[in-house]
Amino acid sequence: GINLFTIKGKAFDLPIELSSHASGIKVAQEATWVGLGWDLVPGGRITLQIKGGYDRNADQYYTGGPYATMAPYMVDYLKSQANGFTNQSSLAFGCSMSVGPPGTPNPADICSDWINLPNFTRQDLLSFLFLSSKHAALEPDIYSVNFLGKSLSFYKEPFTGKMVIKNENYNYKIKEIGGGGATDGWIIVDDHGLEYYFEQAEQTAYLTPIAGFYPQINTSWLLTRIVAPNGDSSTFTYANYGSEIIAPLISESKTSVYGGFMNDAGPSEQTNRNDVNGLFYQMPQHLVKITGKNVTVDFDLGYRDDIGGLGARKLEGIRITDRYTNQLIKQVKFNYEYFASTTAHPMYFNTALLNITGHGSSTVAERMSKRLKLNSVELFGKSSLPVEQRYRFVYNQTLLPNKVSLAQDHWGYFNDVNNVNISSTSVSFTPSLSSLVNEGLMTTPYPTGTDVSLSGNANRAASEPHAQAGMLTSVIYPTGGFTNFDYELHRSSLNMNPDFVGGGLRIKRISNFSGNAELESLVDYDYTTQLSGGTIGSGIYLGALDYTKGTVEYEFFDVENNWGGYGSNNEHGMHDRVTRTMFSNGNLNEDGGTVAYREVKKNFIDYTSSKKYHTVKKFHIRSPWSANAGGTGVFQPGQSIVPAFLYLAPTPDGYLAGKLAEETHFNETGQP
Numbered sequence: 001g002i003n004l005f006t007i008k009g010k011a012f013d014l015p016i017e018l019s020s021h022a023s024g025i026k027v028a029q030e031a032t033w034v035g036l037g038w039d040l041v042p043g044g045r046i047t048l049q050i051k052g053g054y055d056r057n058a059d060q061y062y063t064g065g066p067y068a069t070m071a072p073y074m075v076d077y078l079k080s081q082a083n084g085f086t087n088q089s090s091l092a093f094g095c096s097m098s099v100g101p102p103g104t105p106n107p108a109d110i111c112s113d114w115i116n117l118p119n120f121t122r123q124d125l126l127s128f129l130f131l132s133s134k135h136a137a138l139e140p141d142i143y144s145v146n147f148l149g150k151s152l153s154f155y156k157e158p159f160t161g162k163m164v165i166k167n168e169n170y171n172y173k174i175k176e177i178g179g180g181g182a183t184d185g186w187i188i189v190d191d192h193g194l195e196y197y198f199e200q201a202e203q204t205a206y207l208t209p210i211a212g213f214y215p216q217i218n219t220s221w222l223l224t225r226i227v228a229p230n231g232d233s234s235t236f237t238y239a240n241y242g243s244e245i246i247a248p249l250i251s252e253s254k255t256s257v258y259g260g261f262m263n264d265a266g267p268s269e270q271t272n273r274n275d276v277n278g279l280f281y282q283m284p285q286h287l288v289k290i291t292g293k294n295v296t297v298d299f300d301l302g303y304r305d306d307i308g309g310l311g312a313r314k315l316e317g318i319r320i321t322d323r324y325t326n327q328l329i330k331q332v333k334f335n336y337e338y339f340a341s342t343t344a345h346p347m348y349f350n351t352a353l354l355n356i357t358g359h360g361s362s363t364v365a366e367r368m369s370k371r372l373k374l375n376s377v378e379l380f381g382k383s384s385l386p387v388e389q390r391y392r393f394v395y396n397q398t399l400l401p402n403k404v405s406l407a408q409d410h411w412g413y414f415n416d417v418n419n420v421n422i423s424s425t426s427v428s429f430t431p432s433l434s435s436l437v438n439e440g441l442m443t444t445p446y447p448t449g450t451d452v453s454l455s456g457n458a459n460r461a462a463s464e465p466h467a468q469a470g471m472l473t474s475v476i477y478p479t480g481g482f483t484n485f486d487y488e489l490h491r492s493s494l495n496m497n498p499d500f501v502g503g504g505l506r507i508k509r510i511s512n513f514s515g516n517a518e519l520e521s522l523v524d525y526d527y528t529t530q531l532s533g534g535t536i537g538s539g540i541y542l543g544a545l546d547y548t549k550g551t552v553e554y555e556f557f558d559v560e561n562n563w564g565g566y567g568s569n570n571e572h573g574m575h576d577r578v579t580r581t582m583f584s585n586g587n588l589n590e591d592g593g594t595v596a597y598r599e600v601k602k603n604f605i606d607y608t609s610s611k612k613y614h615t616v617k618k619f620h621i622r623s624p625w626s627a628n629a630g631g632t633g634v635f636q637p638g639q640s641i642v643p644a645f646l647y648l649a650p651t652p653d654g655y656l657a658g659k660l661a662e663e664t665h666f667n668e669t670g671q672p
Helices: 065-080 122-135 433-438 652-656
Strands: 002-007 014-020 044-049 142-147 150-156 163-165 173-178 183-189 195-206 217-227 233-239 249-259 268-277 280-283 286-291 295-302 314-322 328-339 371-380 389-395 472-476 482-494 497-513 519-526 528-531 534-537 539-541 548-558 572-583 595-597 599-606 611-619 660-666
Touching: 002 295, 002 314, 002 328, 002 371, 044 195, 142 183, 163 173, 183 217, 482 534, 497 534, 497 595, 528 599
Parallel strands: 482 539
Antiparallel strands: 002 014, 044 142, 044 217, 142 150, 150 163, 173 183, 183 195, 195 217, 195 280, 217 233, 233 286, 249 268, 249 572, 286 295, 295 314, 314 328, 328 371, 371 389, 389 472, 472 482, 482 497, 497 519, 519 599, 528 534, 539 595, 548 572, 599 611, 611 660
16 A cells, blocks of 8 residues: 555554555446545445345344244244255145134144244244245344454344454454434444444435335444544544445346246246346445544545546545644645546446436446546645655556446456347346356256256356456556556365366565666465475365355245135145246355465565565465355255355354464575
8 A cells, every 4th residue: 555644643543545456346346536446545434234134124023023032033943944945845834733813822823843932923923934034134234344454344133232243353342323223323442442433324225225125224334533542532524415326236137937826836937137236326425534633634525427426526635734733734636537448338227217417428328438547646745846756557458348348257357258249139147057067167967957948148257367457557656666566366166176267366476676677576476285185276265156046935825814815714834936047146255255265475585685585374264155055056956045044143163264373484594
């Protein structure tokens, strides 16, 4: 990163740094307020990740009534019976059930499997099962926190209300502000007693809300105050200028259906092709001021043309002022243009929905083809001239696709292989079965139960040169020296492939040059590890790539209460409906992780002193997600997805996943 200024204090320092990332630019990715691939977050943010349905919604199971009482027992039972969900048959109650008066918790109405549950009506039971299986109500929402170089995530334990941090290394306390229908904010207290207040909410609303489960809600909370035990503090001020609409996500699916009530459903097919999902608008809060003990930092914002809406802004400058003398100490100026890209075709976006009032004259199609590009940053003293320091940036020249292009690999990075003629009937975002076989993601001959008619036409394999489009390749410093960055795709073990390629980029080499363009030092990154059988890649793919699913959806009926309207008198229970689906978004990962490495070796060469040395870092690795789910990552008909819909606390090894286990430094002779 590039440090622009640091607000000093007795209890804490607050750096203002411009940082870039090395993971790659996704096709649908929007630029931040400082340009594509960059970020500047001097404060912090808590971001809500909705799992299944929104936990605050009144329709969710633990908000009151009998569901709150039933839930702990039901979860224990469903977890113990997980193996029973792996076949394509109805979930049997295990005994015959007689019918009592409506609303009567009659023991005769409760099967032997449920005999130890507290009293509740059969209607409550069926309602609970329906909600939890249909809307993933048993999985808690996750809150991701990033502030002052720290990252953690937590969830609210639905049965006790306790805040659980998903990392045992943090001895922090988390307190919710509000906590009724909407969370007003959060307070995090670290192990040094510093209090971080996240009180500025940001809202997101779907343009076509899913009734009850995705309302207009607070999805982020921004850091507003830091208070130290000695009284030191900093405050953060934000402003909203309206709403903004970002590029939509594209999805596609095709489903065949068998079974259902009275076996009346099929088989039948339903296709959802080239549909644009994820159409939502945000109400962004932009940082405009930080007030420290001795200085005030003002952030000057400007209009931009690559995102629609009056709320879209870019950072044009920073002014640092002494609070006591009101004298200007330092200024920072950001210089931009826009990345060029291919033309976006309206076949892949809804012009009417995305046509929001904004600044400038950009059309929806033009916005889909623009991304903010940071060219340079200039640092000044008390006056705007002369420039005291200038940082310039160089990027990979591969032409980026438009934001709704289908030329994406499994993870959304550019691969340049799905650019088909828009008038062709073979347009598809879903991979073909043959392409999945070629990558080792599906076995051949196809597993029993595979519906080959659902196959798409796309190739979603990663492309190393194209995934680097738009990436930062060089930083030129005020001295004239520069640093070059080389990238490569991740390599990891997935299924039976020990060298699976993809999942974004990783750093391969960093080279540092003097102002005379002489190589002064370099760092090479080695991602292999030594085992008894030799040298192998140390990467583990943490998720699954599974585009084909065979699932059982349980349909509930209760004639006594007219549940579904099927069955004879005194009947109640469930029927199963088997669906087989192939869809375009098969990248399944926990908490956004893709690849983790057991070991990373950094080889340093200092040419100015002719010294060579290296550092080895080893990390905690947990089992891949697919293995935890009882599968291999390769689709097998009848595999259960029900456990993914249950409330399951993280496993103990999950707390340490990705954390540094040990770090060893070796000198020139190879000795630690």
